[in-house]
Amino acid sequence: MRQVRRADEGAYAKLGLPNGASIALAPADLPADARLMALVPLDASAPTRLEALAHFWRILLGQSSGPPPGDISPSRRERLAMALRAVDGRQASATRREIAEVIFGPDAVPDGVAFDDHHLRSRTSRLIRDGLAMIAGGYRKLLKP
Structure with missing residues (x-):
């Protein structure tokens, strides 16, 4: 236009x-x-x-304008959404295993003690940590250029 x-x-x-x-x-x-x-x-x-x-x-020039300036990449947007979902689960008293099963799918999460050393447990913990940081005001970083 x-x-x-x-x-x-x-x-x-x-x-x-x-x-x-x-x-x-x-x-x-x-x-x-x-x-x-x-x-x-x-x-x-x-x-x-x-x-x-x-x-x-x-x-x-009449070319495709590309992504909007300062736009969040699709992978970053997906990770932010996962972090907020992880915090929602944590605030609803879900365990890390339950949160991981919802976010990554039940087939991706190992049973029993194998989950304790699994990379998805660490990833879930980081998502919870990052989601809590966003809620505590870290979201403002997304608004800055």
Whole structure:
């Protein structure tokens, strides 16, 4: 989606993106063949801004824009969801074994004492720990660039 609105100072273009919209301003006196440039402050948000700029550039070229800037990867999103599910189980008084069976499937979790040294027990413990950290305010890290 591209919408253009003209104003005294130039043209505002609203470019449709998968996660919302981006607004660009082209000055009124800009020649059609003018070279454009972007000024990116080199601060803590610079990596996210550069990613957003590359995203915007691909849109201008008519290419696939790629994932939204700062988007969480599918594997990271899945792990965050598993961590929250693990905490839900823990708060419902489920054992690590029960949590592991729900998250990884009952066939993946060994019976008896074999679970005590199994990698899924350690992984479940890490998911619980990370989920508790998110609940305690760690989720804010997801919101920062």
